[in-house]
Amino acid sequence: MLRVIPRCVSARSPVLPFLVSAIGVSIYFNQSIRSFVFSRSARSMASSNVYADLPNGRKIPMLGLGTWNSKQGLLKTAVMSAIDVGYRHIDCAYDYQNYGEVGEGIRAKIAEGKVTREDIFYTDKLWCTFHHPDDVEPACRHTIEKTGLEYIDLWLMHWPMAFKRGDAQYPTDDKGNYFCEDIDYTETWKAMEKVYEKGLVRAIGVSNLPLEWLQRVLDVSKVPIANLQVELHPYLTQVELVEFCKSKGITVTAYSPLGSPNSPDLDTNRSVPIDDPVVIEMAKKKGKTPAQILIRFQMQRGINVVPKSTNATRIAENFESYNFELTEGEMAELLSLNKNMRFVKYHESFNSPLHPFSPENMKK
Numbered sequence: 001m002l003r004v005i006p007r008c009v010s011a012r013s014p015v016l017p018f019l020v021s022a023i024g025v026s027i028y029f030n031q032s033i034r035s036f037v038f039s040r041s042a043r044s045m046a047s048s049n050v051y052a053d054l055p056n057g058r059k060i061p062m063l064g065l066g067t068w069n070s071k072q073g074l075l076k077t078a079v080m081s082a083i084d085v086g087y088r089h090i091d092c093a094y095d096y097q098n099y100g101e102v103g104e105g106i107r108a109k110i111a112e113g114k115v116t117r118e119d120i121f122y123t124d125k126l127w128c129t130f131h132h133p134d135d136v137e138p139a140c141r142h143t144i145e146k147t148g149l150e151y152i153d154l155w156l157m158h159w160p161m162a163f164k165r166g167d168a169q170y171p172t173d174d175k176g177n178y179f180c181e182d183i184d185y186t187e188t189w190k191a192m193e194k195v196y197e198k199g200l201v202r203a204i205g206v207s208n209l210p211l212e213w214l215q216r217v218l219d220v221s222k223v224p225i226a227n228l229q230v231e232l233h234p235y236l237t238q239v240e241l242v243e244f245c246k247s248k249g250i251t252v253t254a255y256s257p258l259g260s261p262n263s264p265d266l267d268t269n270r271s272v273p274i275d276d277p278v279v280i281e282m283a284k285k286k287g288k289t290p291a292q293i294l295i296r297f298q299m300q301r302g303i304n305v306v307p308k309s310t311n312a313t314r315i316a317e318n319f320e321s322y323n324f325e326l327t328e329g330e331m332a333e334l335l336s337l338n339k340n341m342r343f344v345k346y347h348e349s350f351n352s353p354l355h356p357f358s359p360e361n362m363k364k
């Protein structure tokens with residue numbers, strides 16, 4: 001029998017223990033969503049979303065569909081397949097230049113009556129050319145118009161560095177260096193807060209910020225930082241950053257949870273977590289796939305996760321990660337694979353003093 005936690009109740013709601021006995025599903029987070037526990041009865045639960053609470057009381061589905069680097073023309077169908085198998089969280093960004101197609105997929109499912117707009121959690125990201133405070137609201141309005149989604153559920157600052165204002169998405173000089181602007185990301189954040197106050201977006205957050213940089217945003221923020229989205233997988237576990245976020249009530253989303261195996265940025269010799277022998281062995285032992293192990297690993301750390309795929313079979317496979325459990329020993333084994341290895345470096349903009357992962361800033 002399909003057992004589903006009602007959408008209005010997050011997995012760490014204080015009323016959950018009562019619901020547990022009422023609906024026979026015992027699934028809960030502890031206070032800081034540190035240990036995400038699926039009981040035996042929950043394992044029999046067919047795919048259904050589990051939510052984390054945002055500081056403003058809204059809820060974010062733990063598992064979403066990532067859309068970066070997806071081949072044009074495949075994404076509308078991919079989004080529709082994802083919604084069909086149960087995804088309610090879609091992660092996108094201006095930078096990916098595919099938000100129109102993503103919006104089309106979501107709107108097609110709304111038109112079919114499969115979901116309502118309120119059922120969908122749509123994340124988008126402010127691009128680096130729009131960091132000037134005067135550009136922030138128009139950028140947001142542009143995305144909303146192009147997706148046709150009326151509002152954005154979670155709007156993140158994609159990177160802390162600002163690029164030259166204007167139409168070029170990647171403004172470069174004749175040496176190929178990116179033109180950067182001297183705009184502090186805390187000023188951009190304040191402009192994002194104004195957009196939030198106008199109701200264009202339902203929550204705001206940041207992405208690709210190290211701990212100290214996140215603290216600088218916290219120091220000026222009037223609107224709670226709802227989410228930090230960063231690269232996370234067993235080779236880059238960022239334990240301190242994740243714990244810091246939990247202590248501040250900031251939810252965390254993992255991008256590249258499989259290690260972005262098909263990323264154009266990767267050098268060809270480099271091994272990725274989805275090919276790691278420990279992950280492959282664990283998957284075999286549990287009758288799961290390596291991707292499911294890696295996705296489940298993040299969820300069980302209390303971290304939202306947005307694996308990318310345009311393949312309907314893999315989209316469905318990834319969604320099944322809700323339906324099994326890693327033991328404490330398996331979690332520890334995966335955590336022990338950490339090498340502080342970052343795959344998404346965005347080296348083209350290392351010349352910006354505000355590039356968080358430039359060799360210069362990494363030394364500090």
Ligand code: A2P
Binds near residue numbers: 066262291311
């Ligand atoms: P595809 O779109 O062909 O499925 P990440 O989210 O870590 O960046 O990884 C995304 C990449 O991993 C995509 O290229 C995607 O390719 C591939 N991928 C997604 N799900 C799976 C899976 N279950 N098994 C193998 N590869 C996957």
